[in-house]
Amino acid sequence: MKFVKRVGRKLFKPRDVIAGYENPELVETIFLKTVNYKPSSSAWPLVVGAKTVLDFGGGAGLHYKLACRQSQDIRWAVVETPAMVRRARELATDRLMFFDRIEEAADWLGGVDLVHSNGAIQYVPDPLETVKALCSVRPAMLAWHRVPISDEIRREVQTSYLSDNGPGEARASKEKLVRYERTWISEQAFIGAHDGFRLTEQSSDPTERGTQQFKFARHVRAE
Template sequence: MLARILRLLPTSTIEGYEHPDLVSEIYAKTVAAEPTGEWPEIRNTETVLDFGGACGIHYKLARREAPLVRWAVVETPAMVRQAAQLETDHLRFFETIEAAASWLGTIDLIHSNGAVQYTPNPIEMVRQLAGVGAPRMQWKRLFFSDQPLAERQRSMLIENGPRAMGRVRFSTKAVTYDRKSFSRSEFEAAHVGYRVESSGSDWSDFVREPSTAC
């Protein structure tokens, strides 16, 4: 409710995911957050490359199911610099897919939640991730459309980042960022050597075909 009211009264607007205010907001909320719920698909998974995983909120949930999982987050340079304070033997942050893959070695799962559509070329990024050759790929909160869409999104700063218990970080700033859609057909075609295991309106799980497994 507060965010809805503030949308009518933004005092200023910041641009994109590299802005220090947005990075700070997401970092603080991630530190404070204690995710609940189950993630059964992550059980028995040893290594995960998390594309667009911010400051590691998905890792905080995953380790409830797989305490020893090694987790590599690929993020923007600004997010990586901030999140480096949270690194452990099992959680690391990287600016490139190649660096994350090198640290992990063998990758059991590539995971991405609501991130690829904010890259300059989403389908090319999907191809790069599929090219890593992980046995499984899990996508959530995708932006599908039959016709290509490019839009400027706007939200309030306090709406960004995970939900966290405790004091609400008050701000009247707005945030804008670009988002690009892609069709389901071109998205699936970018997964060379994979088949769709299951899917929904904005999510898809892929498994690598045995004949092409690395």
């Protein structure tokens, strides 16, 4: 089926193009796919022991769904674009909330055990300043996935299929292309932006070619 899909895309490339993560059609696609997604029961070691998580670029709460499979009491704050926040707020509970500002998400949590971000930092206007803002909420740990790393900072225009955005399979609809800017981030600059934190893990991310994953832990000051 995947082979047929790839061939079909090559032969019949969509003509319609939408731009950016604020586009209502893209937001609705991600929202509906997240609502309908049924995660597997596999464990997620990263969130074991975490009581509060700030999920930067967490869409409509996909990662919260995954975390709840093993921790029903976890509190989760998603930081997203204003358009996604407006659409996803109907899913909010006393343990899941959506914000468009990092500091507001941190204030709601009261304290941040983990900052989690999967394939999002490269789509903000200034990735390094955003990293610094996330570090400023003083989480115990930061975990990054699918970060495009290069020798230097550079920007490019990336194109994806609308149906490929969000988890799982999309319902049948007219396919479109989505275009947005992506930043390749200098490894040295990315690590250096984590002032007050030490790098504990770094490796190639197996889920997306050319990207890396990182973990940082907050420095503990001696009394």
